[in-house]
Amino acid sequence: MSVSKLFAATPLHHRRAAIVVGASSGIGAALTRKLANEGYTVAAVARRADLLEALCAEINATHGETRAIAYPHDVTRYDSVPAALQKIVQDLGGLDLFIYNTGIQHHVKVDEFDFEKDRAMLETNLLGALAWLNPVAAMFHHIRAGHIVGISSVAGDRGRVGAPAYNTSKAALTTYLESLRNRLTRRGVTVTTIKPGFVETDILRSAPKKNFFWLINPNQAAEGIWKAIKARKQTAYVPAQWGLLMLIIRHIPSFIFRRLSF
Amino acid sequence: MTTSTLPYERLTYLENFGHSLRAASYLYKPTTTEQISEIFKFAKQNGLTITLRGAGRSYNDAALNGGGIVLDIQDMNRILEWNPETGLIKAEPGVTLQKLWQHVLPDGWWPPVVSGTMYTTLGGCLGMNIHGKNNYKMGTIGEHVVEFTALLPTGAEVTCSPNHNGDLFYSIISGMGMLGVFTSITMQMKKVHSGLLNVHAFPARNLREQLNAIAESAPVNDYTVGWLDSTAGGSGLGRGQLHTAKYLHEGEDPDPKKTMQVNYQTLPATLFGVFPKSIIHFFMAPFMINPGVWLVNTAKYVASLREGHYKQSHAAFHFLLDYVPNWEKAYGRDGLIQYQSFVPKETAEAAWTELLRLSHKRGMPSYLGVTKRHRPDKFLLSHAVDGFSLALDFKVTNGSRAKMRVMLHDFDRIVLEAGGRFYFAKNSETTPETALRFLGQETVERFKALKRRTDPHNILESDLFRRVFGSL
Numbered sequence: 001m002s003v004s005k006l007f008a009a010t011p012l013h014h015r016r017a018a019i020v021v022g023a024s025s026g027i028g029a030a031l032t033r034k035l036a037n038e039g040y041t042v043a044a045v046a047r048r049a050d051l052l053e054a055l056c057a058e059i060n061a062t063h064g065e066t067r068a069i070a071y072p073h074d075v076t077r078y079d080s081v082p083a084a085l086q087k088i089v090q091d092l093g094g095l096d097l098f099i100y101n102t103g104i105q106h107h108v109k110v111d112e113f114d115f116e117k118d119r120a121m122l123e124t125n126l127l128g129a130l131a132w133l134n135p136v137a138a139m140f141h142h143i144r145a146g147h148i149v150g151i152s153s154v155a156g157d158r159g160r161v162g163a164p165a166y167n168t169s170k171a172a173l174t175t176y177l178e179s180l181r182n183r184l185t186r187r188g189v190t191v192t193t194i195k196p197g198f199v200e201t202d203i204l205r206s207a208p209k210k211n212f213f214w215l216i217n218p219n220q221a222a223e224g225i226w227k228a229i230k231a232r233k234q235t236a237y238v239p240a241q242w243g244l245l246m247l248i249i250r251h252i253p254s255f256i257f258r259r260l261s262f
Numbered sequence: 263m264t265t266s267t268l269p270y271e272r273l274t275y276l277e278n279f280g281h282s283l284r285a286a287s288y289l290y291k292p293t294t295t296e297q298i299s300e301i302f303k304f305a306k307q308n309g310l311t312i313t314l315r316g317a318g319r320s321y322n323d324a325a326l327n328g329g330g331i332v333l334d335i336q337d338m339n340r341i342l343e344w345n346p347e348t349g350l351i352k353a354e355p356g357v358t359l360q361k362l363w364q365h366v367l368p369d370g371w372w373p374p375v376v377s378g379t380m381y382t383t384l385g386g387c388l389g390m391n392i393h394g395k396n397n398y399k400m401g402t403i404g405e406h407v408v409e410f411t412a413l414l415p416t417g418a419e420v421t422c423s424p425n426h427n428g429d430l431f432y433s434i435i436s437g438m439g440m441l442g443v444f445t446s447i448t449m450q451m452k453k454v455h456s457g458l459l460n461v462h463a464f465p466a467r468n469l470r471e472q473l474n475a476i477a478e479s480a481p482v483n484d485y486t487v488g489w490l491d492s493t494a495g496g497s498g499l500g501r502g503q504l505h506t507a508k509y510l511h512e513g514e515d516p517d518p519k520k521t522m523q524v525n526y527q528t529l530p531a532t533l534f535g536v537f538p539k540s541i542i543h544f545f546m547a548p549f550m551i552n553p554g555v556w557l558v559n560t561a562k563y564v565a566s567l568r569e570g571h572y573k574q575s576h577a578a579f580h581f582l583l584d585y586v587p588n589w590e591k592a593y594g595r596d597g598l599i600q601y602q603s604f605v606p607k608e609t610a611e612a613a614w615t616e617l618l619r620l621s622h623k624r625g626m627p628s629y630l631g632v633t634k635r636h637r638p639d640k641f642l643l644s645h646a647v648d649g650f651s652l653a654l655d656f657k658v659t660n661g662s663r664a665k666m667r668v669m670l671h672d673f674d675r676i677v678l679e680a681g682g683r684f685y686f687a688k689n690s691e692t693t694p695e696t697a698l699r700f701l702g703q704e705t706v707e708r709f710k711a712l713k714r715r716t717d718p719h720n721i722l723e724s725d726l727f728r729r730v731f732g733s734l
Binding site: 008009010011012013014082083085086087089090091092093094095135138139141142143144145 | 266267268270271272273274275278280282283285286308309310311322323328329330596597599658663664666667670690691725728729732
């Protein structure tokens with residue numbers, strides 16, 4: 001790809017730049033499309049190069065100019081992150097918004113105890129996030145600006161019988177983002193934690209049980225996330241009614257919660 | 263090849279002079295050629311780009327490199343040799359015009375070409391090949407460079423003069439810092455016999471009168487500059503005030519030793535003896551709206567109707583932009599941009615009448631207009647024509663960006679049709695198509711060929727370069 005094809009920012013035509021990590025499908029792909037619609041130039045980062053290239057080609061064809069650039073990358077190759085970030089920020093001419101969306105869920109049965117599955121989830125959902133968030137936070141800390149968005153989950157609000165490691169990865173991400181917010185707010189950086197409920201993505205499609213409610217598609221999720229970004233929210237449930245539900249669920253006493261089957 | 267990353271603590275938001283654009287870059291301030299060499303190597307290894315930055319006084323994106331490296335050369339600011347007998351000076355690129363004139367004036371010399379501010383660096387001045395209020399007579403600053411040395415991204419250090427490496431001489435000067443970095447500059451100063459100039463100020467009632475007055479004054483004056491009331495319409499369109507100045511002859515100044523002292527030249531720090539100038543821009547800000555500027559300009563024009571003959575120091579006459587410190591901040595949060603066009607003398611009046619009318623019709627009048635007389639020069643990316651220039655400052659507001667952009671593209675069309683040119687230190691919206699049209703295919707090809715020769719890995723790139731030349 002030729003970076004020079006990107007339109008240059010001018011005093012009369014500002015350009016905002018975003019990175020979406022985990023952009024190849026689901027919420028990430030929808031967010032990439034949404035941000036491009038909103039005028040951002042987006043670096044689309046994900047492991048699956050073919051999906052990324054197709055997504056970027058589609059977006060750029062829609063807008064008649066380069067608004068999305070594909071950067072194939074595996075988030076568990078932690079050491080390669082700083083150099084990749086440096087290159088992307090140079091190609092984009094800066095960075096205003098960083099979104100970490102990558103997430104996997106290996107479904108485990110109630111009587112299944114599988115370290116390999118757990119490790120894979122934590123490596124992708126949590127360590128991959130930390131590998132990206134650290135250098136991004138360092139950049140934003142020094143330029144005293146920027147917006148970090150982490151796509152966590154309602155799943156991080158409690159430890160349920162069905163998804164111990166997935167819950168853990170999202171709970172840890174939520175906590176990490178909170179710390180980051182407390183560190184960076186004083187530097188003029190916004191940190192937003194997004195907690196989506198059920199979204200029709202690959203994760204849900206592979207779920208053994210299909211007892212979903214308040215189900216939204218990735219585009220609806222992207223709209224909700226964009227609203228939270230625009231409002232510079234600290235934490236946002238998507239859709240919003242999950243906020244109320246999780247308030248109740250978070251307060252269910254353990255002696256009851258451990259008898260529930262979800 | 264392993265890639266390494268630059269330290270995040272070097273990331274700094276840098277702005278253009280008008281505070282209308284900013285970009286974060288890894289900022290380096292080298293003091294030696296070896297350090298620049300190292301940074302070139304690092305950039306090449308890691309696929310990063312470098313932009314050279316002097317004092318950051320360009321109105322556009324010339325010294326910005328979002329996400330890349332910015333080499334600020336201001337700490338390379340030694341005067342290496344000075345010969346008060348011949349007026350030859352050798353200096354590093356970070357030496358400002360302020361340091362330069364203060365060094366040479368007590369010995370009876372003055373820089374032959376200066377910009378409207380003295381805070382610019384020699385490196386920046388040569389990269390953009392600046393002109394002054396005497397462009398029609400003395401040409402651009404590059405015409406007074408006897409020799410320079412430059413470090414190329416290839417690692418080679420070259421010495422250039424009009425007769426030696428002439429192709430590089432005429433392209434690195436004017437080359438926007440895209441071909442190499444100056445490491446030393448030798449220039450010829452101009453002999454003066456006083457620290458004062460004989461100044462004549464007189465009004466012009468409309469654009470035709472203004473351009474005629476400049477054309478007639480220029481041949482018999484050392485400096486000529488016009489202020490244009492860009493808010494006035496109707497029969498007063500293009501009205502304003504001219505300032506012409508002449509050097510004093512030998513013997514005309516009874517005490518040249520005194521007037522050539524730096525202290526004698528220095529601009530006062532207070533207005534009317536009491537009012538600190540450093541805070542004036544706060545008081546200007548409320549007037550920076552269309553009716554406010556109309557009021558100020560009208561008052562200024564009425565005051566200019568009284569003709570004046572007086573003596574003024576070089577610094578006071580030349581460095582008008584420094585008279586009110588940080589005046590550009592009065593333009594508010596979104597800053598300002600400048601649109602400067604250089605139009606042949608035959609077509610200037612018609613083209614600028616159209617420009618000024620258009621700006622009034624669309625409700626986006628310029629707040630400041632300045633006119634000058636020019637002559638063509640031999641440098642590769644030249645902005646000059648045998649004609650005039652009109653610089654128009656515009657306030658940027660969040661709501662007006664899109665329509666102002668459309669207006670400036672209309673301006674480009676009018677100026678191009680009139681055979682005009684543009685200046686890469688000023689206009690921020692020049693498109694590749696516009697640049698190609700005024701520079702011509704041959705010039706662009708020559709520039710690209712030189713770029714491939716001096717910088718085969720495209721290490722030197724600025725936001726300006728990418729915007730205009732990226733797709734050419």
